[in-house]
Amino acid sequence: MSRTGSNGRRKPPTIHDVAREAGVSRGTVSRVLNGGHYVSPAAEEAVNAAIRKTGYVVNRHARSLITGRSDSVAFLLTEPQERFFEDPNFNVLLRGCTQALADHDIPLLLMIAGTKDERRRITRYITAGHVDGVLLVSSHSGDPVAEQLRAARVPLVACGKPLGQSSRVSYVAADDRDGAREMVRHLVRSGRRRIATVTGPLDTPGGTERLAGYRDVLAEAGIEADERLVATGDYSRASGESCAAELLRRAPDMDAVFVASDLMAQGVLSALRDAGRRVPDDVAVGGFDDSPAALDTRPALTTIRQPWDRISSEMVRVLLAQIGGEDTSTVILPTELVRRGSA
Amino acid sequence: MSRTGSNGRRKPPTIHDVAREAGVSRGTVSRVLNGGHYVSPAAEEAVNAAIRKTGYVVNRHARSLITGRSDSVAFLLTEPQERFFEDPNFNVLLRGCTQALADHDIPLLLMIAGTKDERRRITRYITAGHVDGVLLVSSHSGDPVAEQLRAARVPLVACGKPLGQSSRVSYVAADDRDGAREMVRHLVRSGRRRIATVTGPLDTPGGTERLAGYRDVLAEAGIEADERLVATGDYSRASGESCAAELLRRAPDMDAVFVASDLMAQGVLSALRDAGRRVPDDVAVGGFDDSPAALDTRPALTTIRQPWDRISSEMVRVLLAQIGGEDTSTVILPTELVRRGSA
DNA sequence: TCGTGCTCTGTGAGCGTTCACAGTAGAGAA
DNA sequence: TTCTCTACTGTGAACGCTCACAGAGCACGA
Incomplete structure (x- = not known):
């Protein structure tokens, strides 16, 4: 002993x-x-x-002092803590990253920096060399943390394209635009013509890219764009519900909705049910994410699968390469249409 | 620059x-x-x-090497990651601890060690001196992590009484037994006599203590104990539903249920509704936790409030005292009955 | 004049590792 | 024999910081 x-x-x-x-x-x-x-x-x-x-x-302090490495990696979330618990994608992403790092015997430290004060504290902590690199998860743009960490030369990989960043930050993302195209094409093929959309916040890549994909397909199918068919949500279930209600008011003749997240799609489904519309008979609904919730709805949600397992493993691969001194670029991964009952 | x-x-x-x-x-x-x-x-x-x-x-490694301190604290969860996302109590507890530590400008590192392999990795990481102390959150007993950390003389405060530990580990907890008594007394006072209970897992303090409180009150009220009125859940919503179904089968004449968590109480409510029982007219339902979900049910849930804000601030206070070299003991905090519609 | 106490400053040592290098021993080839 | 190569081992010098201590300068009172 x-x-x-x-x-x-x-x-x-x-x-x-x-x-x-x-x-x-x-x-x-x-x-x-x-x-x-x-x-x-x-x-x-x-x-x-x-x-x-x-x-x-x-004693890892002594070791780190001379090697300049800490053999640990941060999973940094610059979102209010609530979003973390609410959004099932974080769960999946976190598990994937933990697993991928476990293969290298590297512990993952989860840091939540929702407030400005916390961001300052955590940034200082990271900059001081406590971790070898950062897996950054923050959907919104205008986030100064990425810039600060980059300026301090901390290896960094973001999940999703960091919008509005002047400098180049490596990132891994699903092909949002193409995924949206795939879903809207599916709706067009099944004969829908009055296709509405509930977008994510327009300061997130998921918000703008998926909307762009939606417009791509309408243009290629020769369907005239109609702004009354576009509503902007915030990825929450509640916003899906209110957006759907608004769309029904503005365009009662709509026959399909492409919703930019499954969580919002849940809200859309219940708003449609409240309005007496049958899904998919009257209105087809397509989601995005393939989150676990997509199986719980009635009918089950037709959606676009984000390859979370590949996203997380690629994030870890790119980060470790960057820590190893390599120059890294971005990775875009393909999505997949999952057909269920709602469209 | x-x-x-x-x-x-x-x-x-x-x-x-x-x-x-x-x-x-x-x-x-x-x-x-x-x-x-x-x-x-x-x-x-x-x-x-x-x-x-x-x-x-x-450079904090250099500083830590000589001071022997890292000025950071771990929030260690030795539960499967799912439970973390599912149980709203973790959210509240985490926020409280982050806030309390922020007052001392100490960053909090969240570590999830659900598997044996991860526990090994994280324990080594902590033992190597990477954090000054650990806020341990793990409801189940038989968890070797607490023992290992104690053996390595790492300052440690658990949330809830660590069951089955031979040595003394400081902990902060709500008075589970007394909270349960308060709720069951409330049911008795409102005229209920066939009071059932859905317990938590019996290898958790919340499981055993709340059951003990339930039995205390039946004894003091002179109501005969009936094992058909006791069902054991696992804190999940689904288990609440199945336990309630089983209780209805075993004791169709029950007129109240004391449920050891709000999440399970949600399941109980929907099982009662499916069985055509009115709440609270036919069956009164009392929960435990006062989680946000307790407000979303119909009728709103009468429950026992766990003082999470005080629990988290006390955990931090005790941990910092321990880091400062003081001998610390355990802290038990009082609960409070919150009357809403369900009982 | 000297001592005493205060504020402020610089210096050497050391925290516990890893790294580079020098050095030893033994085997095999020339 | 001598030289070279390989496998292994020990030692001093860092890494970047804090701490303890010594000492300078100044004011004050004995």
């Missing part, structure tokens, strides 16, 4: 203690700790025994 | 660079950085100007 005395005030064992215990030098202990190359089997065994006996754990 | 060159490969400025720039010694810069005592106004100003000019940020 450990050498801890009766009062527990003893200082933790250092590499010196292990070296003395094993009858070797610091250097040999360090080599064992870092892969065991150029170490004789006898020495390795003695060191391992000494580590067990002393209860030695490497 | 910063001294960064064209290629950005420059090493970040150190305290030496700042000292040279300001025309003072390292010691003076360090004093400015740590509160500015015993520093002349002229020197302080020169140092601050030099910090701005060089873009200096303190």
Whole structure:
């Protein structure tokens, strides 16, 4: 067991203690700790025994001081904490990143910086070298954190295209525009002509890109654009409900809605039900995300799958490459249409 | 601006660079950085100007190496990640802790260690001195993490009583047993006699203590205990639904249910509705937690408020005291009955 | 004149690692 | 024999900071 005395005030064992215990030098202990190359089997065994006996754990501050690395990565969310709990995409993304990093034995530290004060504190913490890199999740533009971290040369990969950034920040994203096209084409193919849309906030890439894809298809199908068919939501369920109500008022003859997120689509479905419209008979509804909620609706939601597993693994791959000193670029991943009952 | 060159490969400025720039010694810069005592106004100003000019940020590894502190705290969740997103209590608790730590300018690092492998990695990370202390959130017993961290002398405060731990771990908790008593007394006072309960998992303090409180009141009211009126859930909404169905089958004459969490109470309400029972006329329902969901039900849920704001601030207070070297004990906080429509 | 106490400043040592380098021993080839 | 190569080991010097201490300068009173 450990050498801890009766009062527990003893200082933790250092590499010196292990070296003395094993009858070797610091250097040999360090080599064992870092892969065991150029170490004789006898020495390795003695060191391992000494580590067990002393209860030695490497002091990462000392190691980081000289290596300049911390072997940990931050998952930084610059959104109000509520959004994190509300939006199932975060859950999936976080799990994927944790898993991908686990393959490299790197712990992930989750930091939520919703307020300005917290952003300042966390930025300082990261800039001080506490993590090797940052997986940045923030949908809104005008976020100064990305710029600050980039200025401090912190390796950084964003999830989704950071809008309105002057400099180039690496990012990984699904092909929002093409995904939207795929869904709207599906609606057109099934004979719909009065196709409305509920967009995300227009200061997010998901908001603008998916709207652009919607317009692309209307143009290519020769359907005239009608601004009465466009409503802007904020990704919340409640906004889906109110947007749908507004669309029904402005364009009662609509026969389909492309909704920029599944959560909003839930709201749209209940607004349509309240208005007595049948889905998909009267109005077809297409979502976006393929979140777990898409299976719970009645009818189940036809939606566009975001490849979250690939997004998270690519984010980690790109970040590790950047930490390794490589220049990295952005990655755009294809989406997939998932046909269920609502369209 | 910063001294960064064209290629950005420059090493970040150190305290030496700042000292040279300001025309003072390292010691003076360090004093400015740590509160500015015993520093002349002229020197302080020169140092601050030099910090701005060089873009200096303190290297926390170097600082931590000598001070032995990291000025950060972990919020460690040893639950599967899903539970974290599902249970609104975590949200409230996390926000409270973040806020309380913000008052001390201490960043909080959220770590989720759901699998055994992750627990190993995170424990090693923490033991290596990366954080000054741990706020532990794990409801289930048999969790070895608390023991390991205690053995490594890491300051530690748990949320809720850690069951089945041989050693003493400081914790902060609501008075579960008394809260349960309060609710069941309320049911008794309103004339109910066939009072059922849906408990939490019996390897959690919320599970056993709230059940004990329920039994206390039945005994003091002279109501005979009936095991058919007790069902064990797992805090999820779905388990509330199935437990209620089972209770209805086993004891169709029940006139009240005390449910050990609001989330489960939601499930109970919908099961009762499906069975055609009116709430509270036929069956009164009492919850526990006072989570935001308690307001969304129809009728709104009568429940026991857990003082989450006080729990989180006390956890932080106790942890900081422990980090400061004080011996700390446990804190039990009173609950409060919140009367709404369901009972 | 000297001592005493205050504020302020600089310097050397050391925190616990890793890294570069020098050095040893033994095997095999010339 | 001697030289070269490989496998292994130990040592001093960092990494960037804080801390303890010594000392300077000044004011004040004995």
